[in-house]
Amino acid sequence: MINRVRELRTARDWSQGELAERLGVSRQTVNAIETGKYDPSLPLAFAIARLFAMTIESIFDPDARAS
Amino acid sequence: MHALERRYGREMALAAVLYVAAMLTAWPLALRTDAASLRAVLALLPVLPAALMLRAIYRHVRDSDELQRRLHLEALAISASAVSLVSMALGFLAAAKVIVLGGDVLLWVFPVLAGVFGVVRCWIQWRYRCS
Numbered sequence: 001m002i003n004r005v006r007e008l009r010t011a012r013d014w015s016q017g018e019l020a021e022r023l024g025v026s027r028q029t030v031n032a033i034e035t036g037k038y039d040p041s042l043p044l045a046f047a048i049a050r051l052f053a054m055t056i057e058s059i060f061d062p063d064a065r066a067s
Numbered sequence: 068m069h070a071l072e073r074r075y076g077r078e079m080a081l082a083a084v085l086y087v088a089a090m091l092t093a094w095p096l097a098l099r100t101d102a103a104s105l106r107a108v109l110a111l112l113p114v115l116p117a118a119l120m121l122r123a124i125y126r127h128v129r130d131s132d133e134l135q136r137r138l139h140l141e142a143l144a145i146s147a148s149a150v151s152l153v154s155m156a157l158g159f160l161a162a163a164k165v166i167v168l169g170g171d172v173l174l175w176v177f178p179v180l181a182g183v184f185g186v187v188r189c190w191i192q193w194r195y196r197c198s
Contacts, residue, residue: 025132028195037195038134 003060006034008052023047071130078123085116117177138195142188149187150180 009019009030016034020027023044032038033048039060040048049056089112097109128139154176161168 026135028192029132029134032134032195038137041133044133 001039001060001062002036003033005030005048005059008054008059009034019051022051071127075123075127078126079120082116082119082123085119086113089113089116120181134195138188138191142184142191145187145191146180146184150176150183 005019009016014022016030017027020030023030024047025044029038029040033040045056045060049059052059093109093112097106097112100106100109128136131139157166157168157172160166
């Protein structure tokens with residue numbers, strides 16, 4: 001699954017640490033999500049979508065695979 | 068997340084200090100005590116700080132975020148399986164009288180499990196960064 005988390009974060013000029021703090025997770029978790037090594041749980045995906053004021057499916061694409 | 072790490076470090080340090088104190092005071096006393104019930108109490112005293120260590124680990128895993136919890140549990144599954152398998156193999160060898168194991172060999176299960184868990188946890192974390 002690929003996602004637009006890195007693109008959305010950098011557009012807001014946030015560091016991974018800042019995003020992690022806003023989501024209540026570790027910086028490593030944000031990094032793992034951005035690089036496609038880890039797919040977040042549904043509650044975390046909702047929290048990400050809410051933070052960026054978008055829908056989950058506009059951020060995460062389940063049909064694409066991270067390289 | 069830093070507060071979580073600080074709390075874990077604080078709780079583990081306290082438990083380690085209590086463990087060392089129990090090993091330096093109660094354990095030598097236990098070896099010199101004749102009364103079986105008192106000897107049992109003194110011998111079991113180091114188990115209390117060991118239980119505090121387990122409590123600290125449990126609280127750390129429980130309050131970690133979802134990825135960290137997954138890494139902890141993966142490491143725990145691998146280390147517990149490895150230590151159980153080695154214990155079983157040693158048990159069979161001892162039962163077949165190929166090797167001789169004393170009762171104190173059980174004392175090593177907890178520290179070996181903790182050590183293997185630490186190594187596996189680092190390996191899993193490294194794998195997540197590099198995969």
